[in-house]
Amino acid sequence: MIHHIAVIPGDGIGKEVVSEGVKCLNALSEIFESMRFEFQSFPWGSDYFLQHGMMMPENGLEILKGFDAIYLGAVGDPRIPDDVTLHGLLLPIKFGFDLYVGLRPVFLFSGVECPLARISEGEIDIVVIRENTEGEYSNVGGIVGIEDRELAIQSGLFTRKGIERIITFTFDYAKEKGRKKVTSITKSNAQRYGMVLWDKIFKEVSARYPEIRTESKLIDAACMDVVRNPKGYDVIVASNLFADILSDLTASVTGGMG
CATH class of the missing domain: 3.40.50 (Rossmann fold)
Structure with a gap:
């Protein structure tokens, strides 16, 4: 073929x-x-x-x-x-x-120097799954006003369909690849609508995969924890912006993006 x-x-x-x-x-x-x-x-x-x-x-x-x-x-x-x-x-x-799927595997290969102490070859093995078509990059908003009175509004777009399909893909991927844990990353304590809906749907979908462990973290805490304890992560699913950030961060702790 x-x-x-x-x-x-x-x-x-x-x-x-x-x-x-x-x-x-x-x-x-x-x-x-x-x-x-x-x-x-x-x-x-x-x-x-x-x-x-x-x-x-x-x-x-x-x-x-x-x-x-x-x-x-x-x-x-x-x-x-x-x-x-x-x-x-x-x-x-x-x-x-x-x-809608941004699939970004991160692995610490032999011969690549890790910037973190006491991390050995193969001990970092993370897959970041990014929602690719909605969220913070939906280009919803605009700029109004003139000169020193300009006002910019930048909105995120989150639909049940978009959230459910990326989370379902994540769990299906984890199951197929024998992965043991899925971590969902949001900022639902501050972003009370789109991120709260994401958390709700994550709980609904995860209930269909009882064999896979789950956890939810806030993006700021996750950024610190990925650097401190990268071995604690398996599969990460997040919105467009947050997964964009995390995929660069996780790549950096394995020596860089190339």
């Missing part, structure tokens, strides 16, 4: 990393006869923006629909505001294809 993959190297180190990743996939196809890849590369990103005034063509999503997967590198360039690059390429792809 041939898998058709759209390759978007993007910006900066993304071009280098994606190039090496394609080499790895080609090497796999030589080992496994059933695994074949066909790549088509697209020059979309910041350089494209500087030439055309957009991060990808207006029909970019329509073009990508014909592929089995999208291999996307890094996005960002100091010449362009970050919100422009993010909302011009990465977020339209996430929202346009409803890519």
Whole structure:
């Protein structure tokens, strides 16, 4: 079977990393006869923006629909505001294809120096699962007023459907992979609506998986605890913003993101 993959190297180190990743996939196809890849590369990103005034063509999503997967590198360039690059390429792809799961494994490999004391190879083995299409990155809000009277409102969007499906995916993943514990991260003591709904649905869904231990933590406490006791975490599920933060943090305690 041939898998058709759209390759978007993007910006900066993304071009280098994606190039090496394609080499790895080609090497796999030589080992496994059933695994074949066909790549088509697209020059979309910041350089494209500087030439055309957009991060990808207006029909970019329509073009990508014909592929089995999208291999996307890094996005960002100091010449362009970050919100422009993010909302011009990465977020339209996430929202346009409803890519609601961000799966981010974190593992301390042999030969990689851990910045934490008394942590050995393999002792950090965490999977951060991120809700990818709702929450704090929903782009709900706006700026009103003029000059020194400007007011910005930034709202998070949390739906039962969105929360339930990411939490259900998390428990199904944990069960399939033989993981023993799922930790939900919120800030429901301060954010009384979306996060409270998240906590409620987490309890409902977790009741269907009695064999998996659960715990709930607040994001500020979790950030401290992940550094102090990374071995205490197995699978983490969190909203768009919180999982974004935690995936970077957990990657850092295993030596960095690459």
